[in-house]
Amino acid sequence: RAVSYVQDEYKAQGIDPADVQNAYLSHMATTMFGLCLVSLVATILTGAVASRTACSIARDLRRETFDKVMHFSPAEVGKFSQASLITRCTNDIQQIQMAATLFIRMCLMAPVMGIVAVMRVLANHTGLxxxxxxxxxxxxxxxxxxxxxxxxKFKKMQSFVDRVNLTARELLDGLMPIRSFNREEHELERFDKASLDLMTTQLYTNRAMSFMMPLMMLVMNCITVLIVWFGAQGVSDGVMQVGNMMAFISYTMQIVMAFMILTMVSVILPRAEVAAERVEEVITCPTSINDPVSPKLPAASAPRGELTFRDVSFQYPDARADVISGVNFTTHAGQMLGIIGSTGSGKSTLVQLIPRLYDVTGGSISLDGIDVRDMTLSELRRRIGYIPQQGRLFSGTVESNLKFAGDMVSDEDMRQAARVAQAEDFIAEREDGYDSPISQGGSNVSGGQRQRLAIARALAKKPEVVVFDDSFSALDYKTDARLREELAKNVTDAALVVVAQRIATIMHADQIIVLDDGHVVGTGTHEELLRSCPAYLEIAQSQLSAEELGLTQEEIAAVMEGGER
Structure with a gap:
């Protein structure tokens, strides 16, 4: 009756009710279309802001994490493992980036949707x-x-990713030994085991999370049934209009959808939380090698290249005993110090203390009269050229590797270093010379060539102390002799510290230190040690004949007998 009355009233005033209805529909359609455009623009802006913010977070995290890793000593790297650090710098940060993108995009929209729906529900008192x-x-x-x-399971998943990466890295690095020992099947089974553990965990989490959407739909449908059931009673009693009930259902679904959007974000949040904890472990990990609070520099009048060990001892973290104890020596620029000893005697550990790859746990090491712990790491390592046994080259060219120290290395310095390191000949034989490409790790050059390039790289920066950590092991005797001869002629303004397994490499050194189980058991020249140090004589006998040693059997027996006493 009300509708008929309104229609008759419009007609009495000369207004067509259809025109009124069409005008209302046009107004509401225009309003809704405008709101859709606003929503579209807001969604695009939200996506752009979310993507840019998440990428910026990932960029900053990656930079901070990698910067921290670059300041790690071997102790911290060993604590996490290289494979785990790679995963944390890549996969874990990618998980954080994905979570940040979803979180910003969804969590900006969901609260607005939920709040507006709640306001509309509270404006219409339905009792539901x-x-x-x-x-x-x-x-x-x-x-x-x-x-x-x-x-x-998410926490375990990241550790399984670490293990897969570690296993794959070991397989790729050890491909030649694996093939030579015919262990392909065994190693594939080991990789399959690590991959299967990761797959099983991922299946469990994915299956569990796959229940999320059906359960959410079940909740929504159950709520719809509740609203219809109890709303129908209100309609029957005349206290609620059908339109109000349908509007209430729509608003309720919007509120539930807002929560569903938040739960969609929660699918990735657990893994992102684990990833964030792992990245935080790296960023907050205290470093054992740090710059001093008040750094010092050698005086202008201080002797260049004077390296002194004073009662040095060292113990690895969590170890029970010293691996090096009571080491004392001093060497100067223009002198060569040789270090020799049996396998595991602590030779490499000793020289790694010089550039502060590790810090001494007792005594002190000074360079040019200043304790190395009182210099900044950049200043200390600028003065030291360190060549490890496994010379590591970087992808690029021969020139980029030899000038790795920076712009301070000139073309003449580079070529002079290559001549001294006996690398000039094989560089000239390459088609592009110093512009010849070097693949990652130097895999396109031989082991000896790689060592010579590593030696040239260290010499090119003109350091005060050059440390050779068994860096002649891949060289033949002829190249070894020529290289040592060139070092003696051209590198006269730097102290040479040479760790070697071969007597021939260090027999002409100005001073030789013999290590045994971390202790110095002999110090002197080659001739002196042959007549006074049984450990050195034993090594020499295993490599040189009695004629080359210049000792009679009686003299050898006397030295060995004195050592037993």
Missing amino acids: EWTIAVAIIAVSAVVGVLMGLTMP
């Missing part, structure tokens, strides 16, 4: 508001149960 509380409690219960089931 309790159904919203039931829906929120049900959604929270579903999310809580799923998070409780999957969180421990």
Whole structure:
């Protein structure tokens, strides 16, 4: 009757009711279309802001994490392992980036949707508001149960990713020994085991999270049934209009959808949380080698290249005993110090203390009269050229590797270093000379060539102390002799510290230190040690004949007998 009355009233005033209805529909359609455009623009802006913010977070995290790793000593690298550090700098930060993107995009939209829907619900008093509380409690219960089931697995998943990366790295690095020992099947089984553990964990988490959407739909449909059931009673009693009930259903679904959007983000949050904890472990890990609070520099009048060990001892972290104890010596620029000893006697560990790859646990090491711990790491390492046994080259060219120290290395310095290191000949034989490409790790050059390039790289920076950590092991005797001869002629303004296994490499050194189980058991020249140090004589006998040693059997027996006493 009300509708008929309104229509008759419009007609009495000469207004067509259809025109009124069309005008209303046009107005509402225009308003809704405008809101859709605003929503579209807001969504695009939200996506752009989310992507840019997440990428910036990932960039800054990656830079901070890698910067921290670059300041790690071998002790911290060993604590995490190289494979784990690679995973943390790449995969873990990628998980954080994905979570940040979803979080910003969804969490900017969901609260707006939920708040507007709640405001509309509260504006219409229907008596069904309790159904919203039931829906929120049900959604929270579903999310809580799923998070409780999957969180421990997400934590294990990242460690399994570490293990897969570590296994793959070992297989690739050890490809030649694996083939030579015919262990391909065994290593493939080991990789399959690591991969299977990761797959099983991922299947468990994915299956658990796959229940999320069906359960959310079940909650939404159950809430819809509740609203219809109790709303129908209100319609029957005449206290609620059908339109109000349908609007309430729409608003309730918007509120539930807002919570569903948040739960979609929660699918990736557990793994992102684990990834964030792992990245935080790296960033907050204290470093054992740090710059001094008040750095010092050698005086202008201080002797260049004077290296002194004073009662030096060293113990690895978590070790029970010193691996080096009571080492004392001094060497000067223009002198060569040889260090020799049996395998495991602490030779490499000793020279790694010079550039502060590790810090001494007792005594002190001074360079040019200043304790190395009182210099900044950059200043100390600028003065030291360190060549490890396994010379590591970087992808690029021969020139980029020899000038690795920076712009301070001129072309003449580079070529002079190559001549001294006996690398000039094979560089000239390459088609592009110093512009010849070097692949990652120097895999396109031989072991001896790689060592000579590593030696040239260290010499090119003109350091005060050059440390050769068994860096002649891949050289033949002829190249070894020529290289040592060139070092003696051209490198007269730097102290040479040479760790060697071969007597021939260090027999002409100005001073030789013999290590045995971390202790100095002999110091002197080659001739002096042959007649006074049984450990040195034993090594010499294994490599040189009695004629080359210049000792009679009686003299050898006397030295060995004196050592036994």
